[in-house]
Amino acid sequence: MQRRDFLRLSVGTAAAAAFASPAIAQGAVKEIRIGYQKTGVLVIARQQAALEKHFSSQGIEVKWIEFSSGPPMMEAMNVGSVDFGAVGDSPPVFAQAAGAAIVYAAGQPITNGQGILVPKDSPIRDITELKGKRIGFTKGSSAHNIVVQTLEKAGLTYADITPIYLTPPDAGPAFANGSIEAWAVWDPYFAIGETRQNGRILINAREVTKTNSFYIANREFAKNHGAILRQIAEVTTAAGRWAEQHRDEVARSLAAITGVPLDIQTVAANRANFVVGPVTDEIAATQQGVADRFYKLGLIPKPIVIRDIVWRNPAA
Numbered sequence: 001m002q003r004r005d006f007l008r009l010s011v012g013t014a015a016a017a018a019f020a021s022p023a024i025a026q027g028a029v030k031e032i033r034i035g036y037q038k039t040g041v042l043v044i045a046r047q048q049a050a051l052e053k054h055f056s057s058q059g060i061e062v063k064w065i066e067f068s069s070g071p072p073m074m075e076a077m078n079v080g081s082v083d084f085g086a087v088g089d090s091p092p093v094f095a096q097a098a099g100a101a102i103v104y105a106a107g108q109p110i111t112n113g114q115g116i117l118v119p120k121d122s123p124i125r126d127i128t129e130l131k132g133k134r135i136g137f138t139k140g141s142s143a144h145n146i147v148v149q150t151l152e153k154a155g156l157t158y159a160d161i162t163p164i165y166l167t168p169p170d171a172g173p174a175f176a177n178g179s180i181e182a183w184a185v186w187d188p189y190f191a192i193g194e195t196r197q198n199g200r201i202l203i204n205a206r207e208v209t210k211t212n213s214f215y216i217a218n219r220e221f222a223k224n225h226g227a228i229l230r231q232i233a234e235v236t237t238a239a240g241r242w243a244e245q246h247r248d249e250v251a252r253s254l255a256a257i258t259g260v261p262l263d264i265q266t267v268a269a270n271r272a273n274f275v276v277g278p279v280t281d282e283i284a285a286t287q288q289g290v291a292d293r294f295y296k297l298g299l300i301p302k303p304i305v306i307r308d309i310v311w312r313n314p315a316a
Contacts, residue, residue, distance in 0.1 A: 038188055046257055252265075
């Protein structure tokens with residue numbers, strides 16, 4: 001997709017304007033609050049003001065809120081402080097189990113850019129050697145899922161390790177100073193660990209399991225403003241298509257918005273997947289496997305059904 005095509009899709013069109021009347025008539029949508037992290041399609045959309053251009057003709061402003069990881073974003077979305085945002089696979093599982101007011105609005109397969117790091121001089125060479133080790137990761141994050149499934153692949157249990165629950169900004173220094181012996185994380189922190197903190201990839205997530213990231217919406221926002229949510233998803237999808245063909249520009253956008261150095265974001269951008277689409281049966285089934293595994297391990301308090309909170313696009 002050429003840049004001009006992306007911009008054409010991103011700005012308000014006659015069709016988009018047609019969606020505006022019901023929402024404006026309700027008098028409810030004056031601002032859309034978007035939660036984002038330090039990588040991904042939403043960062044590109046923010047840097048290019050794609051949503052702002054699209055919604056300007058409808059009198060809707062866009063507010064961007066950065067989060068260090070998915071769990072706090074889910075908390076904010078549950079209480080209505082965020083309308084739409086991007087997270088990994090585990091945060092919505094924990095949120096749904098806690099009764100959070102969220103729905104799955106779109107999905108995005110992850111092919112690379114997350115896994116488990118160990119120090120370059122670490123004696124750990126195989127995932128079976130994680131037994132008895134201190135592994136740092138964010139509780140309830142996609143890294144949590146990678147740890148669980150890596151242990152399963154290695155024939156180990158969750159009780160065989162010492163989980164150290166740390167956010168990425170706290171885990172980085174802990175990894176660098178040896179307070180943890182392995183670090184499970186996603187890009188751009190994964191790339192930071194490799195390039196800045198003497199890390200070595202022990203295992204990539206793709207070697208363990210299929211993983212996905214998700215675009216989540218507040219349940220009431222999705223229920224009351226489906227046309228607006230549909231437009232957000234369409235603009236996000238268009239941004240993803242553009243990003244697939246413009247990785248150098250993506251890296252510059254990511255660096256400009258997040259403050260993470262360009263060389264690190266270049267590593268992240270070159271191995272990322274930016275294709276956004278609906279939550280297919282296959283994606284839902286994969287996510288159900290994550291939820292079932294977490295329940296079996298006692299990490300969530302009750303079984304959940306992923307399909308129960310998959311948003312159905314009213315235009316589909």
